[in-house]
Amino acid sequence: MPHRILVTGATGTVGRQVIAQLLETGVKVRALTREPVDLPPAVEGVRGDLSVPDSLHAAFDGVEAVFLVWPFASAEGLEMVLKLMAETRRVVYLSSAAVRDHERQAERLIGRSVPQWTILRPHAFAANTLRWAEQIRGGGVVREPYGQAAMSLVHERDIAAVAVRALTQDGHAGSVYELTGPQSLTQAEQVRVIGEVIGHPVRWEETSPEDARRQMLARGWPAAAVDGILRAQAEMTLGPAPVTATVEEVTATAARTFRSWAAEHAHAFEAAFPPDQPAGPGLRTTWAEIIDGGL
């Protein structure tokens, strides 16, 4: 097992879970963050910015394995960052099942420069449904296009569980893991499950893709990203989403259902949730709750 592991994206949906699960293995955990943040006492926090290679020397010093989140829409700069990982022999990279151009490029660069690499290609995260929290709290109706778009949503703890195996155990080098939840659900079905879990019916109301496009553009999203999302959702209406057995094969535990994810995050969708608090991935969770397996 590596002596010390660096977790990037340490404040994010998956990185927080990777930290919590690594702590259970007894390995030394270092977290890269851009700002000072609250971390569990056993975690060494190091400041750095992945877009500023010179800021990363301390983070990579003495690190044998890295959980790599590359949170940019381009692979530019990654090669330079990989060159700084002189002592790192193992990288687990959080790619995506969509394998967009920059992700494919990042996978190639990592494959060329790291002795032991593992690529995680998750499908859509269950946590993406938190974007509906405000609409659900505000009246139990979700208004979006493509209610029949099907996804096999994956729980962030399952992605982290696979990452932790690949970081700490032998036998995962050179593997590309496509990760899904255990079931394909349409967006309308996801909304219904949330309603069942919170005990109030939640309804899907179909809107036009043109309206959704206008709204996303008004929120400042780049047109290319908006069109990419809408195109992908339109394609997802064509049939059920693929379901892989990878989470269970790697972790020996069945992938968590969307219903269990929704139950863990029910508070975000309930009317009692403070209206001024945005529903985000780290929502009202403390490190103690995450480490205890709560959220």
Ligand SMILES: NC(=O)c1ccc[n+]([C@@H]2O[C@H](COP(=O)([O-])OP(=O)(O)OC[C@H]3O[C@@H](n4cnc5c(N)ncnc54)[C@H](OP(=O)(O)O)[C@@H]3O)[C@@H](O)[C@H]2O)c1
């Ligand atoms: N959402 C999905 O459905 C989905 C599906 C497949 C793959 N993915 C991939 O998952 C990745 C995102 O993972 P996530 O959802 O766990 O993360 P997240 O919750 O979106 O958080 C992003 C993380 O990246 C960090 N970060 C941002 N800019 C940084 C910089 N310049 N230097 C260092 N750290 C920086 C953030 O730190 P701060 O606290 O400093 O902002 C935060 O920890 C993306 O690459 C995405 O393509 C997502």
